Amino acid sequence: LKHISRTAALLFMIDCSDTNYLSAYSSLKTELEKYGRGLLDKPRIVLCNKIDVEGAAEHAEEVAAQIKAEEPDTAVIAVSVLERKNIENARRSIISLVEKMDLLSSAEKSQDSDSKNSSDSSNSTSSGTSSAKSSFLASRSVDSSMEEQFPGSDPSEGAYS
Numbered sequence: 001l002k003h004i005s006r007t008a009a010l011l012f013m014i015d016c017s018d019t020n021y022l023s024a025y026s027s028l029k030t031e032l033e034k035y036g037r038g039l040l041d042k043p044r045i046v047l048c049n050k051i052d053v054e055g056a057a058e059h060a061e062e063v064a065a066q067i068k069a070e071e072p073d074t075a076v077i078a079v080s081v082l083e084r085k086n087i088e089n090a091r092r093s094i095i096s097l098v099e100k101m102d103l104l105s106s107a108e109k110s111q112d113s114d115s116k117n118s119s120d121s122s123n124s125t126s127s128g129t130s131s132a133k134s135s136f137l138a139s140r141s142v143d144s145s146m147e148e149q150f151p152g153s154d155p156s157e158g159a160y161s
Contacts, residue, residue: 005037009097010044016060016078017053025067043101045075045093052080 004010010032014024025046032039046067048060060078067076075093079086 005035005039007042008101010039010042011047011094012044013047013049014063015050016048016056016063017050021048021056021059022062022066025063043074043097045077045090045097047090048076048078049081051078051085052083 012025012028014021018024020027029040046063048056048063051057051060057078064076064078067074075097077086077090077093079090081087
């Protein structure tokens with residue numbers, strides 16, 4: 001879980017054809033809670049996959065109802081990756097989350113800049129512009145005690161071949 005502590009948001013995919021479909025999300029949340037580092041507070045989207053399999057679409061509805069009862073702001077989308085059902089909807093939701101986080105990041109930077117400019121204005125003239133560029137990546141959490149990790153490698157296991 002160390003690598004996801006550096007992400008700004010999370011995307012979960014639940015196999016709704018599996019017998020444990022209803023407990024999968026709570027199991028994921030339990031793992032995030034155990035690891036800490038604010039992982040449970042990160043915005044997320046849940047994809048309920050395999051709705052092309054008999055009974056899985058109904059399971060996806062159950063999962064969505066369960067999540068929405070506890071987390072009304074969490075997007076839950078039933079998809080079939082195999083048949084590409086609702087993939088465009090999932091893509092739009094991910095883009096929307098990124099844009100929302102970018103706006104929040106911009107607003108926070110603007111507030112920080114305004115308060116800095118207020119305190120600086122009594123001491124010197126300020127240009128009023130922020131050198132920080134707003135971006136989705138700027139909102140990700142970074143733990144400087146962690147080694148840098150790249151896709152396809154895990155420092156604890158060595159590089160994958």
